[in-house]
Amino acid sequence: MFKLVSSIIDSVFGRKRPLDVDDEDEVVEQQKKQKLEMTHRIKVTNLPVRELPAVKKYFKKLGYNRIKKAPEWDFGFITVDSEEEAQKCLQVVNSSTFKNRQLAGEYITETVQEHRDKFMSGSRGGKKGKRNQPTVDDKDDTRTPAEKLADQVTPLWREPYDVQLVKKNRNGTKQLMNLKRKIQGLKDVRDESQRAWAFEKGSLPCEVLDPIPSPEINGYRTKCEFTIGKNLDGEPTVGFLLGLYRDGITSVLEPSECLNVSDTAKHIARVFGDYVRKSDLPVYDRVEKTGCWRTLMTKTQSTGDVLILVQLRAADLTPERLEQEKKDLIHFWTQESGINVTTLIFQVWDGNSNGITDKAPMETLTGDGYIYENVLGCRFRLSASAFFQVNTPAAELLYAKCAEWCSIDANKKTTLLDLCCGTGTIGITMARSVDRVVGIEMVPEAIVDAKANAKLNNIENVTYYANKVEDKIDVVTGEKNEEVIAVLDPPRNGVHASVIRAVRDAEHIDRVVYISCDAKQALDNFVTLCRPQSNRFRGMPFKPTRAISVDLFPHTDHCELMIEFVRQKPNQES
Numbered sequence: 001m002f003k004l005v006s007s008i009i010d011s012v013f014g015r016k017r018p019l020d021v022d023d024e025d026e027v028v029e030q031q032k033k034q035k036l037e038m039t040h041r042i043k044v045t046n047l048p049v050r051e052l053p054a055v056k057k058y059f060k061k062l063g064y065n066r067i068k069k070a071p072e073w074d075f076g077f078i079t080v081d082s083e084e085e086a087q088k089c090l091q092v093v094n095s096s097t098f099k100n101r102q103l104a105g106e107y108i109t110e111t112v113q114e115h116r117d118k119f120m121s122g123s124r125g126g127k128k129g130k131r132n133q134p135t136v137d138d139k140d141d142t143r144t145p146a147e148k149l150a151d152q153v154t155p156l157w158r159e160p161y162d163v164q165l166v167k168k169n170r171n172g173t174k175q176l177m178n179l180k181r182k183i184q185g186l187k188d189v190r191d192e193s194q195r196a197w198a199f200e201k202g203s204l205p206c207e208v209l210d211p212i213p214s215p216e217i218n219g220y221r222t223k224c225e226f227t228i229g230k231n232l233d234g235e236p237t238v239g240f241l242l243g244l245y246r247d248g249i250t251s252v253l254e255p256s257e258c259l260n261v262s263d264t265a266k267h268i269a270r271v272f273g274d275y276v277r278k279s280d281l282p283v284y285d286r287v288e289k290t291g292c293w294r295t296l297m298t299k300t301q302s303t304g305d306v307l308i309l310v311q312l313r314a315a316d317l318t319p320e321r322l323e324q325e326k327k328d329l330i331h332f333w334t335q336e337s338g339i340n341v342t343t344l345i346f347q348v349w350d351g352n353s354n355g356i357t358d359k360a361p362m363e364t365l366t367g368d369g370y371i372y373e374n375v376l377g378c379r380f381r382l383s384a385s386a387f388f389q390v391n392t393p394a395a396e397l398l399y400a401k402c403a404e405w406c407s408i409d410a411n412k413k414t415t416l417l418d419l420c421c422g423t424g425t426i427g428i429t430m431a432r433s434v435d436r437v438v439g440i441e442m443v444p445e446a447i448v449d450a451k452a453n454a455k456l457n458n459i460e461n462v463t464y465y466a467n468k469v470e471d472k473i474d475v476v477t478g479e480k481n482e483e484v485i486a487v488l489d490p491p492r493n494g495v496h497a498s499v500i501r502a503v504r505d506a507e508h509i510d511r512v513v514y515i516s517c518d519a520k521q522a523l524d525n526f527v528t529l530c531r532p533q534s535n536r537f538r539g540m541p542f543k544p545t546r547a548i549s550v551d552l553f554p555h556t557d558h559c560e561l562m563i564e565f566v567r568q569k570p571n572q573e574s
């Protein structure tokens with residue numbers, strides 16, 4: 001026991017010490033014992049759904065810090081250390097009211113292993129989400145943990161790829177039909193001719209072209225964010241969370257069965273798992289908010305460049321210990337890992353949110369903090385935090401199709417407005433076929449990258465603005481005989497309506513090519529772009545003219561949908 005306690009103390013404050021054989025035996029014994037140890041929890045019922053912070057605060061005041069509750073649950077679980085504490089807690093709960101609700105408690109005790117098995121079978125009482133597919137009765141669920149993880153990360157992996165593509169295309173067309181229906185359903189329309197297109201025959205509002213499949217179906221992801229935690233046997237592991245943290249799941253599994261993760265990224269996760277297991281620093285515990293190792297991010301590009309980002313909680317470490325750990329990491333990644341790392345980045349993050357964050361600085365430990373990727377003959381510099389499409393060959397097909405749609409009338413001057421331009425990929429790959437490109441992006445660091453990328457490719461006809469689209473769109477005023485085409489490639493949930501209103505108000509924009517990676521979430525944007533004029537929505541509306549799905553994310557249910565919208569002319573009949 002003394003050895004175990006001292007190894008924990010060592011692990012937090014001490015120096016690195018490799019495990020010897022005796023230690024390993026002891027660890028195995030310890031793990032076996034741990035599985036048989038009893039857990040003591042009080043299930044608290046009659047809580048309001050959501051209100052998690054208030055619930056936590058309430059129980060904290062009563063002396064209970066370890067409470068778990070998913071937002072949609074009307075119950076929660078308090079964990080205590082012994083049966084005696086559980087009985088006391090039960091009394092407290094049964095005599096408590098929260099927001100005029102009389103609470104009720106139920107004592108649950110089971111072994112650690114039984115508790116884990118419950119998580120694994122999803123029989124926790126939480127609402128079963130889509131992510132637990134395939135939906136089979138828990139007792140009949142014979143899936144291995146790795147299969148469960150694959151079902152969660154790549155929910156379509158059991159289907160042949162052509163079937164996946166049909167499904168994705170159907171999802172895209174469904175949103176186009178919804179757009180038509182929503183425009184039909186608008187009330188108090190002043191000028192019916194502005195939505196005549198929505199009453200044309202057929203359920204679709206425009207031509208829908210055959211979907212474009214991804215050239216690579218497996219191992220295509222260039223960016224992965226791995227959680228560092230404990231696997232089902234309590235061993236430190238680098239991989240993905242086996243379920244949703246909000247459902248109380250904290251076990252991590254290696255990504256070996258995840259088809260979208262590249263062999264290089266799997267290898268990196270594995271070797272770093274070995275490093276973490278040998279480390280005397282503990283992995284981060286998401287429930288207790290203790291420990292050190294938190295996240296590993298990899299970017300593995302088609303150029304062979306590799307970016308590694310290691311995130312650590314350092315609240316318990318002395319500055320000297322932290323410096324030593326950085327040196328150890330540099331040594332490991334450059335001398336021992338066997339991986340040709342282009343740049344190694346380090347982030348200390350002591351806050352509660354999980355994953356790589358923009359709230360804490362990133363420190364470059366080796367290299368210059370950048371890696372490179374080639375897209376359609378152009379070269380791009382990427383930093384750790386910059387957005388970049390994760391499937392390069394499929395992104396090339398998307399951008400090539402976008403260029404084709406923007407293809408430019410040789411008799412006219414053309415301006416390409418690259419809205420939400422990120423690091424400038426779309427505008428730079430198209431810059432040579434237009435007169436000028438104007439890129440607008442609200443993240444200043446991305447604009448620094450975009451400017452560097454334009455320079456790297458000897459592109460001189462681009463201007464970038466580090467602003468919100470809605471604040472800067474009027475820099476392009478449109479000249480006579482000039483066509484202005486806007487490519488809008490916003491985040492997953494679309495953009496704020498004010499951005500779409502600004503696009504409508506910018507009357508010189510003739511066409512918009514909207515690239516959406518979640519058409520359901522972007523539907524409101526489509527409607528705002530196309531609804532007839534009113535006091536709130538000025539500028540002539542657009543109408544959809546063609547659409548195509550381009551699959552950048554095989555085995556998942558995500559897909560890019562690109563829609564061309566053309567500005568209607570005043571008094572145009574349809």
Ligand SMILES: C[S@@+](CC[C@H](N)C(=O)[O-])C[C@H]1O[C@@H](n2cnc3c(N)ncnc32)[C@H](O)[C@@H]1O
Nearest residue numbers: 387420421422425441442443468469489490491
């Ligand atoms: C999906 S990324 C697209 C990046 C880029 N088009 C590319 O292909 O690499 C979406 C970008 O939209 C930016 N963004 C979101 N809302 C914005 C706004 N209102 N104004 C400017 N940029 C915005 C985000 O910062 C992010 O870089």
